[in-house]
Amino acid sequence: MIYAIILFVVTYVLMLTFGKYRTCIALGSATIFIISGMLPLNQIFGAIDFNVLMMIAGTMGLVQLFIDSKMPSLLADLVMEKVPNIQMAAVALALFAGFISAFVDNVATVLMVAPVALEICKKLKTNPVPFIIAIAVSSNLQGAATLVGDTTAIMLGSYADMNFIDFIFYKGKPSIFFAVEIGALTSAIILARLFRKEKQLVPKGAPRTVVTDYVPTVLLVGTIVLLIAASFIPNKPAITNGLICIGLMIIGVIYSTIKASGKEPLVSALKAVDFDTIGLLFGLFLIIGGITNMGVIDAAAKLLAKLGGGNVFVLYTVIVWASVFLSAFIDNIPYVATMLPVITGLTNSLGIDPTVLYFGLLTGATLGGNCTPIGASANIAGIGILRKAGYEVKTKDFTRIGIPFTLAAVIPAYIYIWLLYS
Numbered sequence: 317m318i319y320a321i322i323l324f325v326v327t328y329v330l331m332l333t334f335g336k337y338r339t340c341i342a343l344g345s346a347t348i349f350i351i352s353g354m355l356p357l358n359q360i361f362g363a364i365d366f367n368v369l370m371m372i373a374g375t376m377g378l379v380q381l382f383i384d385s386k387m388p389s390l391l392a393d394l395v396m397e398k399v400p401n402i403q404m405a406a407v408a409l410a411l412f413a414g415f416i417s418a419f420v421d422n423v424a425t426v427l428m429v430a431p432v433a434l435e436i437c438k439k440l441k442t443n444p445v446p447f448i449i450a451i452a453v454s455s456n457l458q459g460a461a462t463l464v465g466d467t468t469a470i471m472l473g474s475y476a477d478m479n480f481i482d483f484i485f486y487k488g489k490p491s492i493f494f495a496v497e498i499g500a501l502t503s504a505i506i507l508a509r510l511f512r513k514e515k516q517l518v519p520k521g522a523p524r525t526v527v528t529d530y531v532p533t534v535l536l537v538g539t540i541v542l543l544i545a546a547s548f549i550p551n552k553p554a555i556t557n558g559l560i561c562i563g564l565m566i567i568g569v570i571y572s573t574i575k576a577s578g579k580e581p582l583v584s585a586l587k588a589v590d591f592d593t594i595g596l597l598f599g600l601f602l603i604i605g606g607i608t609n610m611g612v613i614d615a616a617a618k619l620l621a622k623l624g625g626g627n628v629f630v631l632y633t634v635i636v637w638a639s640v641f642l643s644a645f646i647d648n649i650p651y652v653a654t655m656l657p658v659i660t661g662l663t664n665s666l667g668i669d670p671t672v673l674y675f676g677l678l679t680g681a682t683l684g685g686n687c688t689p690i691g692a693s694a695n696i697a698g699i700g701i702l703r704k705a706g707y708e709v710k711t712k713d714f715t716r717i718g719i720p721f722t723l724a725a726v727i728p729a730y731i732y733i734w735l736l737y738s
Contacts, residue, residue, distance in 0.1 A: 317611050332689075346600075363604065365601055367557055368423060369597060375424050376588045377565040382428075385533065386526065395436060397520065403511040410450040414454040416540070417456075422455040423694050426455050428540075430698060445713055450511075454503070456682065457496065457503060460683070463482070472652070472674055472678050475656045476671075480548075492679070492733070495729040499726065568585070590697075628672070642681075643685050644687035687719055689718075
């Protein structure tokens with residue numbers, strides 16, 4: 317186990333230090349995990365989340381058709397008509413992304429909203445990096461708000477036999493949805509402060525962009541609707557969301573190719589697929605599979621339980637904040653999967669209701685990914701979009717927004733959940 321931990325730590329230090337080479341570092345480390353036997357050959361396939369990779373590829377292609385139709389430019393015009401300055405434009409886009417992300421996967425949300433932000437920044441001649449980062453962290457935040465917002469929320473709902481309404485009202489009390497929304501409110505204030513120097517007025521009166529084709533917009537909205545609908549289907553295939561995104565992209569490419577009487581839409585959609593981002597995620601999935609196989613995540617879960625002792629408040633505090641820290645570096649899905657039965661065993665031995673610890677786990681594990689640029693798939697997707705647009709995102713650029721945003725969201729949620737469910 318010690319070798320797996322050392323390799324894991326070295327990998328992440330290198331990725332955070334050398335941002336331009338994250339994909340090569342991740343794939344190289346994954347190769348070492350496989351060659352060394354820390355990730356057995358028969359576990360490689362299971363370690364890779366093909367659903368996420370297919371969602372990213374499909375949505376990227378569909379979003380490119382969406383961009384080519386000039387709809388993002390029109391949406392940018394509409395946003396600019398409503399906000400007074402760049403500061404409020406950034407906050408409005410982040411809140412909009414958060415709202416969508418409460419019902420749609422975080423990665424898909426970022427891929428859909430980011431083009432609008434890029435178009436606004438282009439029109440206003442301002443740096444889009446902080447805009448996209450704000451959209452990514454806001455999307456991650458709202459993933460815990462509803463049963464369908466994130467994989468970890470779905471896992472908790474399945475494990476604890478909770479339905480969609482239970483995330484809003486549970487056992488006669490306002491549920492985790494309100495904890496997340498309180499966090500969203502406080503984090504929006506933080507975003508407003510982080511963008512406080514962006515007081516340039518947004519020009520008014522410019523003519524609105526004319527959309528050339530509404531079919532890509534219909535397909536993108538259809539993606540959102542189908543992703544929401546699919547979340548209610550029990551026992552569905554693990555790659556359902558990925559198939560939806562790939563399928564609608566294929567429909568969009570076929571339609572656009574026929575309309576254009578040429579292969580330009582196909583070429584445009586394929587070029588839009590960021591294989592560097594997909595490669596990075598591919599490598600990270602294998603790395604997490606390796607440390608999971610070596611028992612690192614199990615050991616971390618047991619250590620958290622031990623640190624909490626028999627005091628419920630200490631246990632709750634340890635679970636929330638350790639989850640925040642760990643999720644900044646490891647995939648929260650295997651971590652949550654490991655911690656759920658650990659929490660059940662602990663609460664059974666203590667004779668207490670596990671709800672407060674369940675919600676604390678979900679809050680910390682979901683929001684912790686906002687601390688680093690490689691802590692969540694949505695962050696990686698957002699940075700990939702910026703890289704393709706010619707912008708480099710350094711670790712300090714991300715943490716300048718991600719860490720204060722995380723603290724502003726977690727602290728009120730941490731207090732709220734304890735007061736209502738302890």
